[in-house]
Amino acid sequence: MIAYQCINCGFQSVTKKYYCPECKGSKYEEVNVSDEGEVFSYTTIHIPPEEFTKYAPYQVVLVQLEDKLRVTGFMEVPVAIGDKVTFKEIREGAYVFSK
Amino acid sequence: MNAYIHGVGMTEFGTLEDRTMKDLMLDASVEAIKDAGDPKIDAVFVGNFMGGSVYNQEILGSIISNELGLGYIPTSKSEGACASGGIAFRQGLLGILSGEYDTVLVTGVEMMKHISTSEVTSAINAAMDNDSNEKYAGLTFPGFFGVLANRYLYETDATKEHLAMVALKNRNNAINNPLAQFKKPTSIEEIMNARMITEPLGLFDCSPITDGASAVVISKNESQIKIRATSQASGPTQMQNSEELLSIPAVHESGRLAYEKAGLGPNDVDVVEIHDCFSMTEIISSEELGFFNKREGYLAVENGETMPNGSKPINTSGGLLSKGHPIGATGVSQIYQITKQLRGNAVNQVDGARIGLAQNLGGTGSYSTVHILERV
Numbered sequence: 001m002i003a004y005q006c007i008n009c010g011f012q013s014v015t016k017k018y019y020c021p022e023c024k025g026s027k028y029e030e031v032n033v034s035d036e037g038e039v040f041s042y043t044t045i046h047i048p049p050e051e052f053t054k055y056a057p058y059q060v061v062l063v064q065l066e067d068k069l070r071v072t073g074f075m076e077v078p079v080a081i082g083d084k085v086t087f088k089e090i091r092e093g094a095y096v097f098s099k
Numbered sequence: 100m101n102a103y104i105h106g107v108g109m110t111e112f113g114t115l116e117d118r119t120m121k122d123l124m125l126d127a128s129v130e131a132i133k134d135a136g137d138p139k140i141d142a143v144f145v146g147n148f149m150g151g152s153v154y155n156q157e158i159l160g161s162i163i164s165n166e167l168g169l170g171y172i173p174t175s176k177s178e179g180a181c182a183s184g185g186i187a188f189r190q191g192l193l194g195i196l197s198g199e200y201d202t203v204l205v206t207g208v209e210m211m212k213h214i215s216t217s218e219v220t221s222a223i224n225a226a227m228d229n230d231s232n233e234k235y236a237g238l239t240f241p242g243f244f245g246v247l248a249n250r251y252l253y254e255t256d257a258t259k260e261h262l263a264m265v266a267l268k269n270r271n272n273a274i275n276n277p278l279a280q281f282k283k284p285t286s287i288e289e290i291m292n293a294r295m296i297t298e299p300l301g302l303f304d305c306s307p308i309t310d311g312a313s314a315v316v317i318s319k320n321e322s323q324i325k326i327r328a329t330s331q332a333s334g335p336t337q338m339q340n341s342e343e344l345l346s347i348p349a350v351h352e353s354g355r356l357a358y359e360k361a362g363l364g365p366n367d368v369d370v371v372e373i374h375d376c377f378s379m380t381e382i383i384s385s386e387e388l389g390f391f392n393k394r395e396g397y398l399a400v401e402n403g404e405t406m407p408n409g410s411k412p413i414n415t416s417g418g419l420l421s422k423g424h425p426i427g428a429t430g431v432s433q434i435y436q437i438t439k440q441l442r443g444n445a446v447n448q449v450d451g452a453r454i455g456l457a458q459n460l461g462g463t464g465s466y467s468t469v470h471i472l473e474r475v
Contacts, residue, residue, distance in 0.1 A: 014339055015231060041253070041344060043245030044298040045237060049224060050217050052237040057295075060238045062246055062338060072339045074236040081253045093235030 106135025112423030146187030180226035182461025184430025185468030207431035245297035273417025280423030309423035430459035
């Protein structure tokens with residue numbers, strides 16, 4: 001998985017930022033981070049937004065990657081906190097994970 | 100300079116099919132102005148979230164000033180998602196504290212029941228950062244609090260029943276509130292068995308879709324209700340950026356600032372309105388505001404401490420969960436309830452209440468306002 005890292009202090013973020021919240025630096029580089037992580041928390045969504053009706057019920061997971069980052073992702077299969085999961089792909093803007 | 104509350108007004112909250120946004124906000128405003136003894140109003144501040152997107156109506160402040168014959172006074176609207184009402188109240192207050200105005204009207208209003216649930220869901224999702232991978236993962240507004248709740252249940256000994264106890268307490272409070280949306284008695288069993296919205300949050304754990312309005316008149320002139328502190332803070336707009344999932348930094352920071360300004364602490368507060376958009380939110384925010392230790396808010400609920408006769412009564416109005424949650428009106432209606440409590444004529448009156456606190460949350464922790472009121 002690609003993340004953004006502050007050139008000055010090493011702060012990492014899934015999303016690009018204008019300013020680093022740690023050191024106010026403004027230069028980021030792309031870095032490779034681990035695709036492996038575990039489910040920090042999740043919810044199973046039964047009442048989805050219109051465009052997700054076809055998936056419901058589905059899981060939105062907050063994954064703690066082996067590196068320091070946490071990322072919000074999508075999973076079709078049921079999960080529990082602590083489950084090991086792997087990043088598969090970015091699909092229509094969503095980070096998709098599998099068990 | 101000090102500021103005081105002179106009048107409050109509130110319409111019924113619920114499904115108000117035969118009403119318009121205009122007549123709701125005018126009703127609440129007139130009630131507040133009359134309650135204040137019909138003072139000259141120098142400015143109007145409106146709290147509203149989705150009047151533009153789902154009701155095609157803006158210029159709310161100007162409509163109020165014109166319809167009520169207030170003259171060519173300045174008016175404006177504040178938007179801060181579900182904290183729109185609290186922010187409007189704060190802006191009105193700052194207008195007085197700056198010396199610009201003597202007396203202002205603050206009105207919160209929302210119309211939500213005329214559209215479908217999925218249209219409301221979409222409109223409310225405007226309160227998240229939609230240019231992000233979280234939106235594309237299908238995260239919803241309730242979903243954020245579902246993720247929070249699952250982690251809370253994992254890290255503590257709390258269970259879904261503790262969430263249900265919050266919903267039941269607020270329902271029991273609403274039963275005594277003639278203006279509340281839900282006044283039908285319920286039970287732990289019914290709450291626990293209700294259909295799931297976003298696990299582990301079921302129907303009763305989530306605040307409803309509501310029409311309604313509320314209004315307050317504030318002045319630099321003295322009254323029996325003094326505003327001791329106003330504060331506001333912002334927080335993360337994305338779940339994955341939250342440093343500690345089981346915290347809402349905006350609530351903590353707005354609470355800290357308000358206590359500091361008032362020279363008071365959580366132990367001084369007699370009665371509280373907390374933004375219980377979800378049952379989980381009431382527990383976490385009760386911790387963030389210092390009423391209970393971190394990860395122990397659920398124990399206070401279990402022990403009945405947050406009931407009207409408990410040591411820290413929370414949401415004596417019924418809260419968002421059962422009083423209802425007309426988004427822009429909510430923060431103002433919290434001030435309505437705290438004012439009534441300090442005047443001694445509230446529903447679920449807390450004996451001898453002297454200091455009251457209202458906390459209003461916007462987005463998934465994006466905004467929070469805290470106001471501390473005192474009977475003087």
